[in-house]
Amino acid sequence: MNTSAGLPAPTKIDGLPLGRPHDRSSDALILSTTVDLLAERAYERVTMDEVAARTGKAKTTLYRRWATKDDLVIAAIRSAGHPPEIDHLPDRGSLRLDLLAVVDSPWLGGATRRISILRTLISAARSSEELADVVRAEITEPYIEIYRRLFDRAIDSGEIPRELAARVPVLADVLPAMSAHRLSFSREPVERDFFVSVIDDVILAALGHSPR
Amino acid sequence: MNTSAGLPAPTKIDGLPLGRPHDRSSDALILSTTVDLLAERAYERVTMDEVAARTGKAKTTLYRRWATKDDLVIAAIRSAGHPPEIDHLPDRGSLRLDLLAVVDSPWLGGATRRISILRTLISAARSSEELADVVRAEITEPYIEIYRRLFDRAIDSGEIPRELAARVPVLADVLPAMSAHRLSFSREPVERDFFVSVIDDVILAALGHSPR
Numbered sequence: 001m002n003t004s005a006g007l008p009a010p011t012k013i014d015g016l017p018l019g020r021p022h023d024r025s026s027d028a029l030i031l032s033t034t035v036d037l038l039a040e041r042a043y044e045r046v047t048m049d050e051v052a053a054r055t056g057k058a059k060t061t062l063y064r065r066w067a068t069k070d071d072l073v074i075a076a077i078r079s080a081g082h083p084p085e086i087d088h089l090p091d092r093g094s095l096r097l098d099l100l101a102v103v104d105s106p107w108l109g110g111a112t113r114r115i116s117i118l119r120t121l122i123s124a125a126r127s128s129e130e131l132a133d134v135v136r137a138e139i140t141e142p143y144i145e146i147y148r149r150l151f152d153r154a155i156d157s158g159e160i161p162r163e164l165a166a167r168v169p170v171l172a173d174v175l176p177a178m179s180a181h182r183l184s185f186s187r188e189p190v191e192r193d194f195f196v197s198v199i200d201d202v203i204l205a206a207l208g209h210s211p212r
Numbered sequence: 213m214n215t216s217a218g219l220p221a222p223t224k225i226d227g228l229p230l231g232r233p234h235d236r237s238s239d240a241l242i243l244s245t246t247v248d249l250l251a252e253r254a255y256e257r258v259t260m261d262e263v264a265a266r267t268g269k270a271k272t273t274l275y276r277r278w279a280t281k282d283d284l285v286i287a288a289i290r291s292a293g294h295p296p297e298i299d300h301l302p303d304r305g306s307l308r309l310d311l312l313a314v315v316d317s318p319w320l321g322g323a324t325r326r327i328s329i330l331r332t333l334i335s336a337a338r339s340s341e342e343l344a345d346v347v348r349a350e351i352t353e354p355y356i357e358i359y360r361r362l363f364d365r366a367i368d369s370g371e372i373p374r375e376l377a378a379r380v381p382v383l384a385d386v387l388p389a390m391s392a393h394r395l396s397f398s399r400e401p402v403e404r405d406f407f408v409s410v411i412d413d414v415i416l417a418a419l420g421h422s423p424r
Contacts, residue, residue: 125338126337126338126339127338127339132397136397140397164417166413167413167414167417170390170409170410170413170414171413171414173390173393173394174386174390174414176393177389177390177392177393177394178382178385178386178389178390180389180393180397181385181388181389181392181393182385182389185344185348185352185392194382197382198382201378201379201382201383201418202379202382202383202386202414202418203418205376205379205417205418205419205420206413206414206415206417206418207417208417
């Protein structure tokens with residue numbers, strides 16, 4: 001051992017300072033508080049100061065674990081997990097009800113809070129390529145995959161005619177693309193009606209459902 | 213007059229230094245060169261230095277007229293005008309041919325160059341709210357208006373059944389939203405096939421055209 005050779009005792013293991021063991025419950029509180037802030041305010045007003053104040057942690061504690069605000073936010077996105085529908089595809093008896101189940105998912109506190117968080121993240125992704133990559137990998141791509149699987153299943157069950165299968169890849173992009181565009185280009189609040197219109201007037205219409 | 217009252221002769225009029233009269237043809241060259249650069253390279257590599265070098269102008273000349281790169285780029289976007297289809301709606305005999313005419317427009321040098329410019333502008337709009345506003349007002353909103361008018365005209369001519377009119381507002385957003393999403397989220401080149409698929413598999417499909 002190095003210490004037996006008269007070298008100084010280690011003060012770090014794997015780059016972490018020795019001391020109190022790393023507190024995972026404290027991490028969880030900090031990350032969920034960060035998500036709360038993303039739901040409440042514009043990205044420039046989501047600050048390490050505010051996270052420290054709300055959690056009662058020292059700013060040095062935060063900075064020891066996450067070097068920048070973007071790092072903290074990336075960790076918060078990852079801690080929020082994927083949309084749960086990727087593991088449990090909704091199965092409510094029709095493609096329309098399944099698509100509405102995704103829109104009305106309780107994930108991230110339900111539609112209103114989730115839309116607020118996504119709007120903040122889309123704006124934050126503008127200033128950080130790394131954050132944009134995490135949003136794409138953790139949120140956008142899982143949603144595209146959920147829609148693709150719902151369309152494929154509706155074709156397999158016969159709800160959608162198999163001859164429309166060629167439309168599935170581009171249709172799986174429609175809700176993520178139109179939501180992102182609305183959230184980044186419009187200053188108006190984005191209401192549930194918007195998603196319902198995209199589902200009825202674009203997606204189901206393109207899959208041959210009768211006019212609503 | 214102030215000068216007759218013994219005050220110093222003016223050295224500026226309306227904040228512009230006196231000197232050679234303002235050279236409009238020089239402006240046009242600088243702005244079209246800026247558009248060339250937007251077509252060729254990522255936004256961070258579009259520089260005042262490069263515009264000065266290519267046009268043979270002094271950097272001070274550029275900075276006297278446009279205080280920042282963003283200002284120069286905003287002027288370049290405005291100088292490029294609106295998509296010409298807003299003044300002359302294509303009329304090729306079917307909605308599909310009219311939509312393809314917009315995709316294949318010669319505006320900004322044709323589809324390939326225009327897509328490159330738009331990709332650079334979408335990325336630039338991330339770092340400047342003012343630039344984002346100009347892109348929205350000069351490019352995105354005119355395109356939404358062009359598509360809306362093409363759909364309305366197809367309803368008036370009977371090509372699209374009038375009972376589908378409720379779908380027009382959201383369908384007019386589809387091409388701009390899906391193009392912007394593809395250009396900002398995907399690193400792949402965006403080919404004409406992508407636009408054709410959005411037209412056939414989403415828009416015309418949602419308007420009741422038979423499967424391609």
